[in-house]
Amino acid sequence: GQNIDQPTEMTATEGAIVQINCTYQTSGFNGLFWYQQHAGEAPTFLSYNVLDGLEEKGRFSSFLSRSKGYSYLLLKELQMKDSASYLCAVMDSNYQLIWGAGTKLIIKP
């Protein structure tokens, strides 16, 4: 079956760095997405990786290792507004997104 695993909840301190991991087992691979979802709101796109390596976009970076079925989202210089759930999703061989349950990130002052 298809499976996306990510931690349920993480806590970090304002100004610090946090890494959210995602491992996946899917039928085919056409890229991995990270989305941010604030409580009560819709998910919004953060990043896309299809090749191995690190993609940097401001304070956020995303890494992919296809051979290991592994990705992480790195958030630097954490701000209180970064408190949200972070969703990992893999596009499978049918070009459908398979979603993880999300990681709730709590930022403390």
Next chain:
Amino acid sequence: IAGITQAPTSQILAAGRRMTLRCTQDMRHNAMYWYRQDLGLGLRLIHYSNTAGTTGKGEVPDGYSVSRANTDDFPLTLASAVPSQTSVYFCASSDGGDANSEQFFGPGTRLTVL
């Protein structure tokens, strides 16, 4: 309209009733999707449409139907609602042309079936 709109924002529905959730996008995207989001679970695809006039079944299609008469609208119908359909429903759209097409989400509909 800018992006994707959904209606209603929330609804309480008696079991057995019929309900249509509306979704409209103004980005001229080819592909549209309906997901449900439940606590502790990832988003699960109900139905999708790659282009106007075509639809497909996702992971959890039972009890739901969709239509795609034009590019902009993608309504989701619950023919006879059951309590297990209590969830938050998100509509999304994408260009659909490439694997890296990000999906844009509507604000969601919170549905409670009693």
